[in-house]
Amino acid sequence: MTVQFLLDKMAELENQQAVAVGSNVITYAELLTKYHAWLKWIKEEQIQPGEVVSIKSDYSADSISLFLALTHNRNIIVPLSNDSKAHFDSFCDIAQNQYDIILGDGPVTLVRTNNQPNHELYQVLRGRNQPGLVLFSSGSTGKSKAIFHDLSQLLNKFTVPRKMMRTLAFLQFDHIGGVNTLLYTLANGGTAVVPAKRTPESVCEAIDTHQVEVLPTSPTFINLLLLSGAADDADLSSLKLITYGTETMPDSTLAAITARFPETKLLQTYGLSEVGILRSKSRDSKSLWVKVGGAEFETKIVDGRLWIKSESAMLGYLNAPSPFDEDGFLDTGDQVEQDGEWIKILGRQSEIINVGGEKVYPAEVESVVLEMEGVEDAAVYSIPHAITGMVVAIEVKLNTEETLSEFKVRMRKHCSSSLQQYKIPRKITLIDNYTHNARFKRMRKRS
Template identity: 50%
Template sequence: MDWLLRTMSGYADRPAMVVGESVYTYASMLDNCREWADTIREHGIRPGEVVSLEGDYSPSVCGAIMALLANRNIIVPLSDNVQHRHDELMDIAQADRSFVFGATGPEIRTYARSGHSGLLAEFIREDKPGLILFTSGTTGVPKAILHDFTRFVERYKTPRDTMRTLTFLLFDHIGGLNTMFHTLANGGTIVAPTSRTAAAICALIEKHRIELLPTSPSFLNLLLLSGAYGKYDLSSLRIITYGTEVMPDSILQAAYRTFPGIQLRQTYGLSELGILRAKSRASGSPWLKLGGEGVETRIVDGMLHIRSDTGMRGYLNAPSPFDEQGWFNTLDEVLTDGDYIRILGRRSDVINVGGRKVFPVEVEDVLLQMPEIADAAVRGEPNPLLGRVVAAVVNLHEPLDPKTLKARIRSFCTGKLENYQIPVKIEIRQEHLFTERYKKMRK
């Protein structure tokens, strides 16, 4: 942690973060960190205590993160969209304190705990700073992922490009944290959005001359559908990175045509392993190569396995997923072409139709080529004869009778998909088909 603070001090007069109309330099960010260090001492927060940080990107949040890590605490970032599960997550993380960042300023709350147990107790005895993230599933109990923060932050020691970056991904997401630490370690500027609509993001790109936009395929589709990109000057944008879910080829090619001067780079990461170094075969290509220092990959039974030096210590509330040699099964099914892979989707999303595999993204890719369909989410539904059949939920550009739509879908998909891949159940919805994290909702 000391090396990061020293690095940031070398950029003292540079702008580190922009929030609304306010610009904060690296010097002011470090002042914020020192103020939080004083607050931590005043409240008697001891090393090893688990502290949640509840809010969004701001100099105060970043200062608190760095001060807590320097104090060898275990931090638990929580964004607003998980507040409905707040008490459950706090219990799983065994949190001792909360720093709540609201409109009237930060509030510190203390919880009565009799101590810590299991893997967390073992980790605390090592007297190291830690990080707890939660898996982002919408159903079931989320898994709490424990990282040794000293190892987690090592990857940012290697100097990289310095860019003005928009923090699109939330700060309790592995991709959002990667954006924050990568930018601060390289003297770049973070621009934090207060709204993540297509128009708001385009306006920020124009106003602050954003160079790097890390986002998701679902947001790129929304951006393309909105037409907002044509109403603002996006000429500063050099790179769009996309990850968190599988990219349908139709969206990727549409983005490639719409933004010919912007590099489109696929990223890959997991909360359990962090963000890996990834190299796209070309801008607009769905094929990528994974690697980097301390990272190994292999394909077993069509699934990607990874072994990484920066992997998590384990789950707080679930068995370890690593095998005896330290390999982690990502459960992502992939195709291979030499050193490159193409991600098809999670095995849990695969629809088994009479013993034949259907990958939702393959069907979504075809549906998104239809002029009637704005967005599509494909899933399996039970069938007494075949086990599962393909069902699709769609957003339409214009109202259409369901019976007519179903006939058009079958006609359009014939010849592009196998018969068993064509959706037999169709549902039309007005609501977006992605979560607050702009990730496709299939469940």
């Protein structure tokens, strides 16, 4: 699959708004003009098909049109958002990019490296004569992995027409969710709205200004949005759908967001960088039960863990062994509860805390603690214990003036009505900063 079907759609809707960044709105005709200018530039700079090219930029009309032009040129693209700046050197060392394209407020910067990338997976893709995509995992469960996709396979799922929507580009385009949002929006003639910053205030302002219909985000950001009160100062009546994924949603946060936006549909999404984003259907807006799948996916549950097989699965990791079994299934590592065709995500197997043989899911404990007045954020982890092996510990961010001793008494009293004793945190630490990373994903301590 080439990028041509996207270009054809853009040509059909040339007067439709394609990208809105602040007050600057770009039509599909203008986006196509930028795309053709990039094609000319790529030819002038003699960037050849199959070469590895990084784009260091956040969302903009330039970065989007450049992404399309490099796809057309069948390059291996390494998108790197500014949120990942601290990791640029290590990521580029793994990807072995031959060119860095740096976009900002000024002229484009092109840096040629001396890399000669010959990874066997790169050779496989070059043999197919297709574009590639390198994404990096968040590293929330360890070292970041370099995930390598045949981009043509990712494009395949967007050939089926779906709804035209005005969507907030919240997840960056170096995230599988951000790539999914961008390609879906372009394939269906929608508008990608880029907030000035990924803060509750800027997001609400962008929704209000550009009449955004879809907000794809994470449970952590939803919690920040609720705490900020920013929604009270903007008109968010255009918002039809809030989708959430990337981490387990606390029951308390879901209850709060559905109460705050009773007319807006809530949809849980599910996907992994390794296999792409599955189609999903929530039982209802207030439920964490979800159906996942789609024509190009197969799922199965083995020993309570979700396994996925995907037509658009990655070719493999650039810096780790293949995780697929002999039948092409990937163990997601996510423990699930099953009710017929519905599943409920409980949490990662690697994050389960074993307290004397009893399982504790961090998300369950966090959800209960987040119900408490004055609690802005909470992250559960484990610490060693001489008798039970492990016990539960928690970091908490408060907006009250309580001492640690006062909060311990209040928290344990609150938790005792909802949690079994072995699930109640034994160690409590008060912190000043939020526990999420730049992708608004909760980062728990590793024991």
